[in-house]
Amino acid sequence: MATLIxxxxxxxxxxxxDAGEVIRLEPADxxxxxxxxxxxxxxxxxxxxxxxxGRGFSIARLLRERYGYKGELRAVGQVARDxxxxxEQCGFDAYLLRDGEDVAEAxxxxxxxxxAYQSTVAQPIPLFRRRGTP
Amino acid sequence: xxxxxxxxxxxxxxRVAQFRGQTRRxxxxxxxxEEFRALRLRNGLYIQRYAPxxxxxxxxxxxSSRQLRKFADITRRYDRGYGHFSTRQNLQLNWPxxxxxxxxxxxxxxxxxxxxxxxxxxxxxTTTDHFAGVAADEIVDSFVWCELIRQWSTFNPEFTxxxxxxxxAVNGAVHDRAAVAVHDIGxxxxxxxxxxxxxxxxxxxxxxRTPMIGAEIRSFLPWRxxxxxxxxxxxxxxxxxxxxxxxxxxxxxxxxxxxxEKFRQEVEAEWAHLKDGPxxxxxxxxxxxxxxxxxxxxxxxxxxxFPYAVGFSEWKKRNVHKHKVPGYAAVTLSLKKTGxxxxxxxxxxxxxxxxxxxxxxxxxxxxxHEQNLILADVxxxxxxxxxxxxRALGLATxxxxxxxxxxxxxxxxxxxxxxxxxxxxxxxxxERFDDLDYQHDIGEIDLNISGCMNACGHHHxxxxxxxxxxxxxxxxxxxxxxxxQGNTHRSGPGAGLGKVLGPSFARAEVPDVVxxxxxxxxxxxxxxAERFIEVVHRIGIEPxxxxxxxxxxxxxxxxxxxxxx
Numbered sequence: 255m256a257t258l259i260x261x262x263x264x265x266x267x268x269x270x271x272d273a274g275e276v277i278r279l280e281p282a283d284x285x286x287x288x289x290x291x292x293x294x295x296x297x298x299x300x301x302x303x304x305x306x307x308g309r310g311f312s313i314a315r316l317l318r319e320r321y322g323y324k325g326e327l328r329a330v331g332q333v334a335r336d337x338x339x340x341x342e343q344c345g346f347d348a349y350l351l352r353d354g355e356d357v358a359e360a361x362x363x364x365x366x367x368x369x370a371y372q373s374t375v376a377q378p379i380p381l382f383r384r385r386g387t388p
Numbered sequence: 389x390x391x392x393x394x395x396x397x398x399x400x401x402x403r404v405a406q407f408r409g410q411t412r413r414x415x416x417x418x419x420x421x422e423e424f425r426a427l428r429l430r431n432g433l434y435i436q437r438y439a440p441x442x443x444x445x446x447x448x449x450x451x452s453s454r455q456l457r458k459f460a461d462i463t464r465r466y467d468r469g470y471g472h473f474s475t476r477q478n479l480q481l482n483w484p485x486x487x488x489x490x491x492x493x494x495x496x497x498x499x500x501x502x503x504x505x506x507x508x509x510x511x512x513x514t515t516t517d518h519f520a521g522v523a524a525d526e527i528v529d530s531f532v533w534c535e536l537i538r539q540w541s542t543f544n545p546e547f548t549x550x551x552x553x554x555x556x557a558v559n560g561a562v563h564d565r566a567a568v569a570v571h572d573i574g575x576x577x578x579x580x581x582x583x584x585x586x587x588x589x590x591x592x593x594x595x596x597r598t599p600m601i602g603a604e605i606r607s608f609l610p611w612r613x614x615x616x617x618x619x620x621x622x623x624x625x626x627x628x629x630x631x632x633x634x635x636x637x638x639x640x641x642x643x644x645x646x647x648x649e650k651f652r653q654e655v656e657a658e659w660a661h662l663k664d665g666p667x668x669x670x671x672x673x674x675x676x677x678x679x680x681x682x683x684x685x686x687x688x689x690x691x692x693x694f695p696y697a698v699g700f701s702e703w704k705k706r707n708v709h710k711h712k713v714p715g716y717a718a719v720t721l722s723l724k725k726t727g728x729x730x731x732x733x734x735x736x737x738x739x740x741x742x743x744x745x746x747x748x749x750x751x752x753x754x755x756x757h758e759q760n761l762i763l764a765d766v767x768x769x770x771x772x773x774x775x776x777x778x779r780a781l782g783l784a785t786x787x788x789x790x791x792x793x794x795x796x797x798x799x800x801x802x803x804x805x806x807x808x809x810x811x812x813x814x815x816x817x818x819e820r821f822d823d824l825d826y827q828h829d830i831g832e833i834d835l836n837i838s839g840c841m842n843a844c845g846h847h848h849x850x851x852x853x854x855x856x857x858x859x860x861x862x863x864x865x866x867x868x869x870x871x872x873q874g875n876t877h878r879s880g881p882g883a884g885l886g887k888v889l890g891p892s893f894a895r896a897e898v899p900d901v902v903x904x905x906x907x908x909x910x911x912x913x914x915x916x917a918e919r920f921i922e923v924v925h926r927i928g929i930e931p932x933x934x935x936x937x938x939x940x941x942x943x944x945x946x947x948x949x950x951x952x953x
Contacts, residue, residue, distance in 0.1 A: 305422075305423050305426060306426050306509065306549050307549065307631060308509075308546075308547070308548060308549025308550060308626060309626060309627055309631075311545060311546045311547075311548070311549065311626070312546055312623050312626050312627050313627075315546055320661060334423065336410070336423075336427055337549075339545070340543075340545035340546075340548050340549075341545075343545035343546075344545050344546055356418065359409075359413070359418075366402060366405075366406050367399060367402050367406075367543060368398060368399075368402065369395050369398065369399060370543065370545065371399075371539040371540060371542055371543070371544075372540060372544055372545065372546075372667070373665070373666045373667040374545055374546075378666050379666055380666060380667055381395065381539070382539070382669075382670070382673040382676075383666065383670065383673075385393075385395075385673075385676065
């Protein structure tokens with residue numbers, strides 16, 4: 255059984271979905287196509303069919319930053335420890351780990367980096383606007 | 389040098405810890421071969437023909453003597469006493485042990501260095517003009533913009549799993565010494581009529597299997613918008629770049645398939661959402677970065693006239709370059725001595741070069757994409773002393789811009805991708821043209837060699853380009869003529885790609901063929917002032933073909949004959 259992490263915690267017994275639609279996006283899907291359904295969605299799932307397919311990172315940012323989605327954004331598919339830090343920066347808050355992932359290792363991944371240079375969903379103000387003058 | 393602050397340092401340290409964990413998980417069998425591959429490549433670690441290869445980043449080619457000493461130390465302790473400077477201004481180690489790579493990265497981090505994103509499908513080391521900051525034709529100091537881009541690209545969460553590798557080049561001077569037209573994104577600094585700094589933006593250039601010259605999608609991008617515009621380009625590429633075929637996954641294919649105008653419209657539409665957002669660059673940051681670069685404290689000096697002196701004058705003519713500050717000069721230490729693989733430096737030479745940099749050039753040096761080292765801030769009064777010491781180290785070959793200053797990838801001697809060897813071809817050509825008078829008579833010419841179509845040796849933009857090809861398991865060499873990396877030293881033909889001359893040759897034939905090309909050039913030039921590339925542009929490649937393969941009738945007759953086994 256694949257492990258679900260939500261807001262950096264393991265969800266032992268995933269509750270059955272609340273009322274509302276579960277929207278699932280594949281890498282080639284355009285988030286604009288579901289923009290008007292986001293308000294009533296129980297969650298949005300973005301699929302990562304391959305370890306190296308990074309389209310879902312852009313999809314997540316668009317959902318959060320352009321279409322204002324505030325609900326659960328779950329990464330599913332080939333979700334590995336090595337993606338988690340980047341996924342969180344791009345706006346995911348839930349992750350269905352692929353089979354075989356070490357859960358303790360995965361939870362540690364969120365702390366791989368203590369800071370990001372860029373403007374991200376997790377921290378929209380880029381580091382260069384927070385460093386202050388020299 | 390850009391000096392890290394605490395945050396920059398912490399990120400590099402955290403990367404070492406992360407990679408140590410990834411290596412451990414791989415060795416414990418928790419990561420598959422393929423997945424570890426995607427991760428180790430992001431740290432510059434390849435598994436090569438005989439051993440792993442580690443590519444160390446030298447951001448925009450700028451290096452301190454302290455860092456070079458660390459390379460000397462690392463290549464002695466973890467490798468076989470030498471390293472190879474690549475055409476992307478990086479340093480490659482050919483014999484590290486997989487399990488020791490995390491230790492090597494920790495050593496590098498101790499001198500503010502790393503191997504972050506030197507390979508893999510992510511944004512690579514940003515490259516620039518090796519005369520940045522000292523060139524007389526400077527528009528902006530490109531190092532500052534390269535560092536801004538380095539920070540933006542480092543662990544960029546959205547663009548870490550791109551369809552394919554992504555290379556950005558920045559040129560800050562009038563002349564393009566960064567080959568911006570053959571990069572995924574080329575940024576050429578310009579000033580508008582109001583004197584404001586911005587960038588001309590080229591997209592979709594590149595070498596490799598499908599060489600292309602980049603398309604201009606913006607003639608003037610104000611500097612404030614640099615990062616949001618890069619975000620827009622990368623987002624369009626990340627979403628729509630092809631992922632079904634590795635050979636069609638570079639951004640150049642997307643630009644070509646969509647057409648440059650359609651691609652430009654998509655980028656502009658995306659940018660409309662990002663423009664003026666939080667990633668808009670602020671003046672304070674540009675100043676902060678600029679202030680973290682160490683700067684030479686120049687003395688007030690005058691330019692010096694040197695009387696002719698045997699040896700020194702030839703070296704000065706080829707290897708010493710004009711500096712924007714009176715009394716100073718930039719010096720190229722040639723890594724192209726005949727008999728030495730282009731770009732290779734021993735550990736002892738590294739230590740000695742670090743000494744030279746400290747003694748004569750404020751403790752800094754640069755790596756050029758032509759695989760040489762530059763001391764950028766030498767007092768003219770020190771040139772003669774520097775020349776003598778460089779000569780004793782085998783680093784004063786007066787061949788910069790000449791035919792023996794060959795760019796070559798490591799080729800089949802080291803690289804698992806190569807179809808053919810590069811180094812022996814380079815050596816045979818250096819031997820053939822070893823006579824200095826002959827080299828000077830031939831004049832300025834770029835001769836580039838790649839061991840396969842991935843084009844690490846930039847053969848497409850050599851005035852003469854040589855490509856190793858595989859025919860039924862044998863090594864053959866295809867020859868191109870007329871490529872050009874851009875207006876590097878003076879005006880003339882712009883960036884362009886070479887044309888294949890004809891059927892390929894066995895390795896032993898290559899020096900004779902190149903000699904025929906050179907003879908054809910010499911016979912056809914107006915004067916010594918007309919360079920090889922200018923003659924090719926004026927008369928076309930037909931006379932070169934004729935010299936090598938015979939005239940059109942003879943070639944047609946040969947095609948009708950049955951092939952000889």
